Amino acid sequence: MRDDKVRLGINELIAAYVDCIDDDRFEEWPDFFVDDCRYLITDRESHEAGLQHGIIYCASRGMLVDRVTTLRRVLMFEAHRYRHLVGPTRIVALDGKTAETRSNVFVARIMHDGGMGLFVTGRYLDRIDVSCEPYRFIERLVVLDSQKIDTLLVIPL
Amino acid sequence: MSVQDVRFDGAVNWPSNALSEVPFRVYTDPQQYALEQERIFKGETWSYLCLAGEIPNPGDWVATTIGEVAIIVARDEAGAINAFVNRCAHRGNLLCLRNRGHNREITCIYHGWSYDLAGRLTGVAFEKGVKREGGMAPEFHKDEHHLQRLRIEELCGLVFGTFSDDVADLQSYLGPVVVGGLKRVLEDRPVHIIGRSTQILPNNWKLYAENVKDTYHASILHSFLTTFRINRLSMPGSINISEDGGHHFSQAKLDYAAEDADYKAAQLRSDTDLKLEDNSVVESVDEFGDQVSVQILTVFPNMVLQQVRNTIAVRVIRPRGVDKTELDWVHLGFDSDDASMRERRLRQGNLIGAAGYISMEDGCVGGFVQRALQYNDDGDGVVMMGGHEAQSQTFRASEAAIRGFWKKYRAVTGA
Numbered sequence: 001m002r003d004d005k006v007r008l009g010i011n012e013l014i015a016a017y018v019d020c021i022d023d024d025r026f027e028e029w030p031d032f033f034v035d036d037c038r039y040l041i042t043d044r045e046s047h048e049a050g051l052q053h054g055i056i057y058c059a060s061r062g063m064l065v066d067r068v069t070t071l072r073r074v075l076m077f078e079a080h081r082y083r084h085l086v087g088p089t090r091i092v093a094l095d096g097k098t099a100e101t102r103s104n105v106f107v108a109r110i111m112h113d114g115g116m117g118l119f120v121t122g123r124y125l126d127r128i129d130v131s132c133e134p135y136r137f138i139e140r141l142v143v144l145d146s147q148k149i150d151t152l153l154v155i156p157l
Numbered sequence: 158m159s160v161q162d163v164r165f166d167g168a169v170n171w172p173s174n175a176l177s178e179v180p181f182r183v184y185t186d187p188q189q190y191a192l193e194q195e196r197i198f199k200g201e202t203w204s205y206l207c208l209a210g211e212i213p214n215p216g217d218w219v220a221t222t223i224g225e226v227a228i229i230v231a232r233d234e235a236g237a238i239n240a241f242v243n244r245c246a247h248r249g250n251l252l253c254l255r256n257r258g259h260n261r262e263i264t265c266i267y268h269g270w271s272y273d274l275a276g277r278l279t280g281v282a283f284e285k286g287v288k289r290e291g292g293m294a295p296e297f298h299k300d301e302h303h304l305q306r307l308r309i310e311e312l313c314g315l316v317f318g319t320f321s322d323d324v325a326d327l328q329s330y331l332g333p334v335v336v337g338g339l340k341r342v343l344e345d346r347p348v349h350i351i352g353r354s355t356q357i358l359p360n361n362w363k364l365y366a367e368n369v370k371d372t373y374h375a376s377i378l379h380s381f382l383t384t385f386r387i388n389r390l391s392m393p394g395s396i397n398i399s400e401d402g403g404h405h406f407s408q409a410k411l412d413y414a415a416e417d418a419d420y421k422a423a424q425l426r427s428d429t430d431l432k433l434e435d436n437s438v439v440e441s442v443d444e445f446g447d448q449v450s451v452q453i454l455t456v457f458p459n460m461v462l463q464q465v466r467n468t469i470a471v472r473v474i475r476p477r478g479v480d481k482t483e484l485d486w487v488h489l490g491f492d493s494d495d496a497s498m499r500e501r502r503l504r505q506g507n508l509i510g511a512a513g514y515i516s517m518e519d520g521c522v523g524g525f526v527q528r529a530l531q532y533n534d535d536g537d538g539v540v541m542m543g544g545h546e547a548q549s550q551t552f553r554a555s556e557a558a559i560r561g562f563w564k565k566y567r568a569v570t571g572a
Contacts, residue, residue, distance in 0.1 A: 053352025
């Protein structure tokens with residue numbers, strides 16, 4: 001069995017991450033990542049084909065901060081929120097410093113007028129720094145099941 | 158207006174011959190949408206189909222669409238590219254059920270009719286019957302039941318197709334100006350696909366076709382550009398429009414060295430202006446050696462070729478109903494790219510697509526127009542910025558390319 005303490009720490013990180021987004025506390029979102037991080041939103045077909053491109057491609061913590069700044073102060077879109085539902089997290093590799101995990105995720109999008117629907121499904125493929133607390137993402141790949149995005153994607157997944 | 162005055166015939170009523178007035182009903186009327194499928198997408202136009210590089214080997218095929226019509230593009234044993242409708246000649250069943258594949262022949266799952274990679278009917282299951290009973294009627298001849306073929310042309314690795322026997326060859330159709338713009342980006346530089354995505358637009362396809370020709374909105378709606386001093390209408394640029402109005406490219410030039418210095422200065426300033434934490438999303442190189450940092454090129458009716466800094470992409474506009482459009486993004490890299498250019502294109506990829514800093518708003522603004530026009534589509538929009546003509550201009554505060562779209566649209570639809 002894996003170390004229970006590490007497992008609890010990983011679960012806490014993943015749960016706190018979606019709480020942060022769903023609670024509209026985007027300013028805290030970059031803090032879930034190490035400075036030299038990667039955050040990518042791609043899709044299953046592209047991922048399996050080995051394509052590097054992501055509809056969001058962040059290769060540093062600064063690029064995450066810029067996503068938040070622009071979302072708050074620059075970009076134009078209709079107000080909406082997400083509700084993430086993350087399934088059980090499977091730890092696929094673990095050494096003293098790094099864990100590799102997978103979690104399924106559904107995200108509903110709730111528009112300002114109350115209109116709501118399933119926005120994306122997919123899975124998180126994560127590499128997590130477990131060498132010190134709080135745990136942080138070294139890499140978070142959001143691999144969507146579909147290549148189609150309805151209207152736009154501005155709030156991170 | 159009384160109830161009696163309301164027109165229920167659904168017809169679009171063009172207010173005048175002027176290109177600068179566009180009846181709102183053109184975006185909402187189902188009859189107009191059906192007419193466009195026949196006269197535009199199946200009419201005298203060339204539609205983008207795919208990259209030749211997507212089907213490099215004999216047997217490779219992709220399934221795509223022209224307008225709403227399902228199409229197969231395949232490379233045959235002789236290496237030639239063919240396009241034909243994705244509809245079995247027998248009972249009309251869809252032949253290819255995936256987006257791409259590799260087969261020596263195409264066989265319908267319903268009754269087993271099979272076709273070669275040029276769309277010729279080669280096999281009919283139980284053609285002679287079973288145990289000398291049944292079978293096709295004697296007057297049935299396979300060579301009278303091939304798949305409907307399209308004309309095909311290839312230019313700079315892009316494959317185009319048309320249903321029309323009459324439309325001019327592709328280069329004449331585009332005209333020398335737009336062919337020049339296309340070759341500037343793609344000539345002699347083999348490309349490969351670095352990513353794909355599809356953005357579902359909640360609006361009529363023409364609202365997006367106009368949007369990409371609309372140089373007026375770019376620095377207003379996309380405030381990322383002005384906030385971070387990336388693209389302003391005051392930058393030198395031009396709009397270049399084909400003779401028939403339908404195709405165009407706009408360009409904006411950038412003083413790359415001055416911008417670099419500007420960013421360095423901005424990093425040193427202690428004011429509270431918004432600035433990017435990581436400039437790599439816009440840090441670009443003058444790849445084509447002509448200081449053009451943005452070139453947006455359109456081919457009527459369904460294709461956009463964009464160079465935004467060092468991002469290169471084909472966008473394909475696919476109508477999916479009066480008020481729904483799918484916008485396919487095909488992100489490209491050149492085979493000659495080194496590691497730093499590959500990384501640069503990936504980082505700048507944040508500018509474009511469904512989550513793009515300078516394109517996501519185009520995903521919602523067409524939907525806002527569509528909603529405003531819901532049962533409120535009488536009257537006309539105005540596109541008079543820069544005059545009434547649809548000619549090339551040396552400035553970008555203009556709607557000339559939009560007027561060009563309507564010039565071509567009206568010519569093709571007979572409006």
